[in-house]
Amino acid sequence: MVFDEADRIATIELEQDRDVVRARSRVADAMKECGSSELMQTRFVTAVSEVVRNALTHAGGGTLAIYAMPNKRQVGIECRDCGKGIEDIDAAMADGFTTRRGSMGRGLGGAKRLSKTFAIDSSPGKGTTVRMIGACSLR
Amino acid sequence: MSDKILETTLEVLKEDAEGILADWIEQADEDGAKRIDLFSEKEERDQAASLLRSFRLGVRDASKDGEFDLQDEHWADLRGILSEITHERVERGVLPGEMAALILALKTPLFERLTEKLESDPERLIEEVLLLSKAIDAFAIYSNEVFIAEREQVIERQRDEMMELSTPVVELWDKVLTLPLIGTLDSLRAQEVMESLLQAIVERQAEVVIVDITGVKTVDTQVAQHLLRTAAAVRLMGARCIISGISPKIAQAMVELGVDVGEVRTRSSLRSALMDALTSVGVAIRPINDDKRNAK
Amino acid sequence: MNAAAIYAVEGVLLVSITSDITDTDIIDLQEALSKRIADTECRGVVVDISALEIVDTFVGRVLAQLTSVARLLDAETYVVGMRPAVAMTLVELGMYLPENHTALTLSHALDKMRQSGLIDGLRRG
Structure with a gap:
């Protein structure tokens, strides 16, 4: 999944937890602009919230880019961090996986389920990039 | 190819528009593309006339720059009118084959006239006939595509209407809703059902909802999960x-599938579910005495 | 803290959360709330999330923790005002919040608490 054909409509530096709130509200606006139903907007913003928070808490920060997809009925995001990366992606995607105590670890797997398309690219020492596309309607 | 493509065709279209139109309609009639049961003589004629007019304009402009491509802006007008007419024909129930036959019938009057005009120049004749044939075929195909798209929209609309029909959230009493499910429950429909049920809870401030699955054909693991x-x-x-x-039977199937209903309350009949629901909102159904019944 | 406020209403603590609450705010809220429960000895807590456009796994987890802490302090927690889209998304995330009681609105929650005796004779002792 690449966003070559898509319009980048916003870039948000993720440095503190206020930025997570900003990221959510900017993605919500983008979904509204493409005529999303409330349900689809809620689903995708939730997915973005998971991914963005992951970047902040596990990698100390990152960058979120928001794209309007060429077909106008979808919004894409790319969340890139320079953290230590994920060793076992499959394990990280499974519900229940967590590297923190007390966290229930549904984040990444949940984000995948809540988005239309989900791709994760990570290797130890090189950081993690998550790309997701959210659709504006079920059909 | 000459730089003035379809030059003779254009001439013919200019000189004898009325004659071509009349012959075209006659030919369409012969080919079984006329639907006098659905369209009046005048409607049929008006539609064909506007098609022919934009066809001529398209040929004129396309000839100017020597290009020929259906997606070109020269043909935008014709494409628009074709879509409009096709739309109207789908609405009235014309078959896709009949629509194509109508357009293809235009070949006959045009070819006849070209043959006359270019009697002395067979090479030119073949060239124009080939190109014109390609053009008309392309429009027939285009019209077919529009036809299919229109049909799909109709199906989509009917699907939505059925969807609404099949998930009626009914208010049984203050604060009590019921959703009688009928047919099959796939993931998409389960989502839609859930959405309209939750929306109704907010709107009616409901405290209890009964999801009745008497009309659900089969309950497999997936349906149970939904x-x-x-x-x-x-x-x-x-x-x-x-x-x-x-x-x-469904209870047995659910146990065999290992579906754990956990805290969810289940009832075998809508009747007992209703009693349960009414009790929880503080209402009861009681028999009334005979005096009152007779008074009605 | 602006993003969340705790009010004492009819002998219960009403917590209202606004849509721009941050993770730090909500952790602060959790601490402030447990202190208020202990101070007031109230038996009921209502968390109004009607302003929340989304509840992700983090917020869901905090709601569950907050409820468990409250229960240890002998108070029951009701989550009220959840939006339909939020409920559907949480279910899809597999977060059913089994620890929490739920109600449509604050007044529904107050009714339920009255019925279960949490409000009448609210203060212990």
């Missing part, structure tokens, strides 16, 4: 969910 998730979402909203209409 039902349980619906019940979970209803609880998150702050209302109670009762699943009714669980036949002995």
Whole structure:
């Protein structure tokens, strides 16, 4: 999944937890602009919230880019961090996986389920990039 | 190819528009493309006339720059009129073959006239006939595409209407809703059902909802999961969910599938679910005495 | 803290959360709330999330923790005002919040608490 054909409509530096709130509200606006139903907007913003928070808490920060997809009925995001990366992606995607105590670890797997398309690219020492596309309607 | 493509065709179209139109309609009639039961003589003629007019304009402009491409802006007008006419014909129930036959019937009058005009120049004749034939074929195909797209829209619309029909959320009493499910419950429909149920809970401020599955054909693991998730979402909203209409057969199947209904309340009949629901909102159904009955 | 406020209403603690609450705010809220429960000895807590456009796994987890802490302090927690889209998304995330009681609105929650005796004779002792 690449966003070559898509319009980048916003870039948000993720440095503190206020930025997570900003990221959510900017993605919500983008979904509204493409005529999303409330349900689809809620689903995708939730997915973005998971991914963005992951970047902040596990990698100390990152960058979120928001794209309007060429077909106008979808919004894409790319969340890139320079953290230590994920060793076992499959394990990280499974519900229940967590590297923190007390966290229930549904984040990444949940984000995948809540988005239309989900791709994760990570290797130890090189950081993690998550790309997701959210659709504006079920059909 | 000459730089003035379809030059003779254009001449013919200019000189004898009325004659071509009349011959075209006659030919269409012969080919079985006329539907006098659906369109009046005048409507049929008006449609053909406007098609022919934009066809001529398209040929004129396309000839100027020597290009020929259906997606070109020169043909935008014709494409628009074709879409419009096709749309109208789909609405009235014309068959796709009949629509194509109508357009293809235009070949006959044009070819006849070209043959006359270019009697002395067979090479030129073949060139123009080939190109014109290609053009008309392309429009027939285009019209067919529009036809299919129109049909799909009709199907989509009917699907939506059926969807609404098949998920009626009914208010049984103050604060009590029921959702009688009928047919099959796939993931997409389960989502839509859940959405309209939750929306109704907010709108009617409902405290109990009964999801009745008497009319659901089969309950497999997936359907059972959908039902349980619906019940979970209803609880998150702050209302109670009762699943009714669980036949002995479905109950057995659910146990065999290892579906754990957990905290979700289930009832075999809508009747007992209703009693349960009414009790929880503080209402009871009681028999009335004979005096009152007779007074009615 | 602006993103969340705790009010004492009819002998219960009403917590209202606004849509721009951050993770730090909500952790602060959790601490402030447990202190208020202990101070007031109230038996009921209502968390109004009607302003929340989304509840992700983090917020869901905090809601569950907050409820468990409250229960240890002998108070029951009702989550009220969840939006339909939020409920559907949480279910899809597999977060059913089994620890929490739920109600449509604050007044529904107050009714339920009255019925279960949490409000009448609210203060212990």
